[in-house]
Amino acid sequence: MIIPGGSEIIIIGGGIVGCVVAYMLRRAGHEVLLLERDRLGSGASGAAAGLLAPFGPINGVGAQADLLLQGLARLESLLPEVEDESGIQTHYARTGALRVVFQEKRIAKLRKRWENWQPLGWEMYWLTGEEARQQEPCLHPDVCAGIFIPDEAQLDARATVQAFAQAARQREARIEDGQEVCEIIMDRHEPERNMERVHGVRLADGRKLACDHLIIATGAWSQALLAPLAALPITPVRGQMLILENAIRPLRHLIFGYAAYAIPHAEGVLVGATREEVGFTPGVTDEGQAWLKARASRLLPNQAGQSAIRAWSGLRPMTPDTRPLIGPVPGWTNLLLATGHNSVGFLLSALTAEGLRAMLEPVHSVREQEVLRLLQPCLPQRFLS
Structure with a gap:
C-alpha cells in the first residue's frame, strides 16, 4: 500500500545534479521530494575538485563545445541567486x-x-x-x-551542494537524507501507448511513496537502481x-x-x-x-x-561516449535520468536542471527550446531505444 508522503516529483540522489534539479524544479513551482541514501554530497560531488574548466574535453566548434560552455554560463548566472537565498558561499572564483x-x-x-x-x-x-x-x-x-x-x-564543491540544497529548502522543497530507495514501483501498463509507468518508490524502512514523475540522479549507482527496468551503460x-x-x-x-x-x-x-x-x-x-x-x-x-x-x-x-544521460527513459511515461556526468557534473548541473524542467512542461519558451537543443546529444534513447 502506498502511504502519504510522496510528491509530484521524486528525485533520487543528493549530489550536485540532484540538488540543482530540486532547486530549479521547485523554483518553477513543482512539488519536489529529494531522497539521498547517505548524506548530501557524499558521493562523487563531495569528492570533486570543483573545477569549472570546460576547455579540457573540447576539441573545437560543435555540440560538445556548445553544451559545456553554455553549461558553465548558466551555472555562473545562477550562483549569486543561490548564495543569496541559502546564505552559503560557494567560493566561486575565476582563477584562470x-x-x-x-x-x-x-x-x-x-x-x-x-x-x-x-x-x-x-x-x-x-x-x-x-x-x-x-x-x-x-x-x-x-x-x-x-x-x-x-x-x-573553480568553486568549493561541498559548499555548492549545500548551497543548492538549502536554497531548495528555502523554497519548500522536501529533502531527506539517510533514505535509501530499494525499489522502483511500476504502475499499470499502458497498452494503447505501449508504455510503462512508474507509480512510486519503496524505501529501506518499508515506506512506499507515490510520485507523478521520478528522476534518477544517482551517478555511478544508477545502473543498480534501474537494473530491473533498463540497462544503463554507466x-x-x-x-x-x-x-x-x-x-x-x-x-x-x-x-x-x-x-x-x-x-x-x-x-x-x-x-x-x-x-x-x-x-x-x-x-x-x-x-x-x-x-x-x-x-x-x-x-x-x-x-x-x-x-x-x-x-x-x-x-x-x-558512459561509453562520455556524455551524460539526461531525459526520459524510452518506453516509460514518467521516468527521467539525470546521471552519467563523468567529471562535468558541476559544469552541467544547471543546464541539466533546465532541460528536465523543459521536458516536464508542455509549453517551451525560446530559451527552453535552446536548452533542449543543447541536450539532444545527451538523450538516453541513444543507448536505450
Missing part, C-alpha cells in the same frame, strides 16, 4: 587556467587545440615557456609552451586526489599538464586525479598517491617533498 606542455614535440598538439578553440570566441593567450612562468611563477622550468584562459574557474571510474601543504610561493591559477592538474585550495594545493576502472572499490592507494605526488612535482617543483594534508577518492559515473 594554464594548460602546459614540457616537450617541444608536444607543442604542435597544443597549437592544434589552440587553433580549434579560437572560433569559440573566448579570451585566451598563447604563451611561451618563459611567458607561462611569468604568469605562474611556480611552474617547472621545463615548461615550453602553454595556453592561458582567464575565465575558467561504469564507475575511481578518481583519487590529495591536498599538499602550500609551498612558500602559493599557486595562482588552475594548472593542467602531465595528465594531471594542480589547483589553489584553502588548505594548500589540490592535486588530481587518477582514472581507475576498479568497479565500486573505494579508498586511496599508495600507488595512486605516489602518482599524484609525482605529477605535482613535475608541474610545480616547489611542491616536491611537501606533505599531504589529506587524500580521498570518488567514483565518477562514465
Whole structure:
C-alpha cells in the first residue's frame, strides 16, 4: 500500500545534479521530494575538485563545445541567486587556467587545440615557456609552451551542494537524507501507448511513496537502481586526489599538464586525479598517491617533498561516449535520468536542471527550446531505444 508522503516529483540522489534539479524544479513551482541514501554530497560531488574548466574535453566548434560552455554560463548566472537565498558561499572564483606542455614535440598538439578553440570566441593567450612562468611563477622550468584562459574557474564543491540544497529548502522543497530507495514501483501498463509507468518508490524502512514523475540522479549507482527496468551503460571510474601543504610561493591559477592538474585550495594545493576502472572499490592507494605526488612535482617543483594534508577518492559515473544521460527513459511515461556526468557534473548541473524542467512542461519558451537543443546529444534513447 502506498502511504502519504510522496510528491509530484521524486528525485533520487543528493549530489550536485540532484540538488540543482530540486532547486530549479521547485523554483518553477513543482512539488519536489529529494531522497539521498547517505548524506548530501557524499558521493562523487563531495569528492570533486570543483573545477569549472570546460576547455579540457573540447576539441573545437560543435555540440560538445556548445553544451559545456553554455553549461558553465548558466551555472555562473545562477550562483549569486543561490548564495543569496541559502546564505552559503560557494567560493566561486575565476582563477584562470594554464594548460602546459614540457616537450617541444608536444607543442604542435597544443597549437592544434589552440587553433580549434579560437572560433569559440573566448579570451585566451598563447604563451611561451618563459611567458607561462611569468604568469605562474611556480611552474617547472621545463615548461615550453602553454595556453592561458582567464575565465575558467573553480568553486568549493561541498559548499555548492549545500548551497543548492538549502536554497531548495528555502523554497519548500522536501529533502531527506539517510533514505535509501530499494525499489522502483511500476504502475499499470499502458497498452494503447505501449508504455510503462512508474507509480512510486519503496524505501529501506518499508515506506512506499507515490510520485507523478521520478528522476534518477544517482551517478555511478544508477545502473543498480534501474537494473530491473533498463540497462544503463554507466561504469564507475575511481578518481583519487590529495591536498599538499602550500609551498612558500602559493599557486595562482588552475594548472593542467602531465595528465594531471594542480589547483589553489584553502588548505594548500589540490592535486588530481587518477582514472581507475576498479568497479565500486573505494579508498586511496599508495600507488595512486605516489602518482599524484609525482605529477605535482613535475608541474610545480616547489611542491616536491611537501606533505599531504589529506587524500580521498570518488567514483565518477562514465558512459561509453562520455556524455551524460539526461531525459526520459524510452518506453516509460514518467521516468527521467539525470546521471552519467563523468567529471562535468558541476559544469552541467544547471543546464541539466533546465532541460528536465523543459521536458516536464508542455509549453517551451525560446530559451527552453535552446536548452533542449543543447541536450539532444545527451538523450538516453541513444543507448536505450
